[in-house]
Amino acid sequence: MKVIIINGPNLNFLGIREKGVYGNTTYEEMCSYLYKEAKKIQVHVDIVQSNIEGEIINFIQGAYEKYDGIIINAGAYTHYSIAIFDAIKSISINTIEVHLSNIQAREEFRHKSVIAPACYGQICGFGKYGYVMAINALVQQ
Numbered sequence: 001m002k003v004i005i006i007n008g009p010n011l012n013f014l015g016i017r018e019k020g021v022y023g024n025t026t027y028e029e030m031c032s033y034l035y036k037e038a039k040k041i042q043v044h045v046d047i048v049q050s051n052i053e054g055e056i057i058n059f060i061q062g063a064y065e066k067y068d069g070i071i072i073n074a075g076a077y078t079h080y081s082i083a084i085f086d087a088i089k090s091i092s093i094n095t096i097e098v099h100l101s102n103i104q105a106r107e108e109f110r111h112k113s114v115i116a117p118a119c120y121g122q123i124c125g126f127g128k129y130g131y132v133m134a135i136n137a138l139v140q141q
């Protein structure tokens, strides 16, 4: 099984940005953790990140016929990118939305995810473990 994890804007600044919300773990440390956890459950994982909306769309389209599952943390684009919603709808790949923080417990503008209706499910509030939950959920499909 091949899964691509797509991370959006500002996630490369984990360990630097708002530590009270996102913790001290750096982006690189999180990626190492995810590669290790995926190996344990015998899932091949690739991880990509971009701060640019169009590049995220290219990653989604690039997954077509190459990956069995997508895990996406679209960062702030989650809350307004219809283009990312359309990209997820365009490909027939199980896609799970992940957020490190509990977006429901934060500012009101984070409560709505415009990409959620295009996704198989949403996991939020469990930090980096949320991605591991998502990998396991894709394995069950």
Ligand code: DQA
Pocket (backbone or CB within 6 Å): 009, 010, 011, 073, 074, 075, 076, 077, 078, 098, 099, 100, 101, 102, 103, 110
């Ligand atoms: C986030 C939540 C978003 O609201 C925010 O814009 C992010 C990170 C999360 O992982 O908790 O950049 O997606």
